[in-house]
Amino acid sequence: MPNIEAAPRRPRVWIGLTAAASALWAVAASAAELQPRTIAAFDRYVRITEARMASESAFLWVDALPPSQQSRRRSELQQGAVLIERLTIREGGKEIAIPEGLVHHWVGLVFVPGATVDSTLGLLQDYDRHAEIYRPAVARSRLLARDGDLFRMELRFVMKKIITVVVNSEHEARFDRDRPDRARSRIYSTRIAEVEAADTPREREKPVGRDGGYLWRLYTYWRVVERDGGTYVQCESISLTRDIPIGFGWLIGPFVTSIPRESLEFTLATTRRTLAR
Numbered sequence: 001m002p003n004i005e006a007a008p009r010r011p012r013v014w015i016g017l018t019a020a021a022s023a024l025w026a027v028a029a030s031a032a033e034l035q036p037r038t039i040a041a042f043d044r045y046v047r048i049t050e051a052r053m054a055s056e057s058a059f060l061w062v063d064a065l066p067p068s069q070q071s072r073r074r075s076e077l078q079q080g081a082v083l084i085e086r087l088t089i090r091e092g093g094k095e096i097a098i099p100e101g102l103v104h105h106w107v108g109l110v111f112v113p114g115a116t117v118d119s120t121l122g123l124l125q126d127y128d129r130h131a132e133i134y135r136p137a138v139a140r141s142r143l144l145a146r147d148g149d150l151f152r153m154e155l156r157f158v159m160k161k162i163i164t165v166v167v168n169s170e171h172e173a174r175f176d177r178d179r180p181d182r183a184r185s186r187i188y189s190t191r192i193a194e195v196e197a198a199d200t201p202r203e204r205e206k207p208v209g210r211d212g213g214y215l216w217r218l219y220t221y222w223r224v225v226e227r228d229g230g231t232y233v234q235c236e237s238i239s240l241t242r243d244i245p246i247g248f249g250w251l252i253g254p255f256v257t258s259i260p261r262e263s264l265e266f267t268l269a270t271t272r273r274t275l276a277r
Helices: 012-029 036-055 067-078 117-124 127-133 249-276
Strands: 083-086 101-113 138-147 150-161 163-179 182-196 217-227 230-242
Touching (some): 036 101, 067 083, 101 249, 117 163, 117 182, 117 230, 117 249, 127 138
Antiparallel strands (some): 101 230, 182 217
């Protein structure tokens, strides 16, 4: 009787990951459609957020904390921490509903000893080099036009967690420097298109607003202030994605909800490391 060896048993973790990846690919392949009411609700969320920003007396979010917390947080920053907090904007005490979508709202802050506002703005505005500086999150970058403090640029983002999602995007950035020791900017995405089969001969853009829904809008607000022998760099990020399909919360939820936070943390940490050089 021939000696037949049993096929090696695959670890359950490997099987579980494979099944999860297959399920995630199935959801990614099914298009989500960005609805007008989703856009309207997101725009309303942004208007309320920007009204809050305009009314704030504190320039950095840590400046609004109680004195004892301010001291502790600044100490953490000066030791190299990246501080990240999730934000939720309410209207009349209630959360703002985003039908068929999710808003991801985060604020982050770093401190760079020895850096200046000038050096920080030089980095943030160097869009032709962002693919070099922020790789692998940014695969391509190019400045399209500049008119004084108004910039238009295109970026290719790569988001990876079990699956890889690639999007081509265009943005408009407006910078404002109201004092020598501080500056701020507002950056709006103006076009986001998911890319299928990226970097292959079959590469193509999916129709805008009819894709996997992993990034439909991205608005960021930067604040830079020179203080304490260095520069504080803050970024507040508001992004819009699809909602989580029924039955896939255990799988899609971590991807959709964790990417915005991780992207902000990576961007700030990379900014700090680059400026520190």
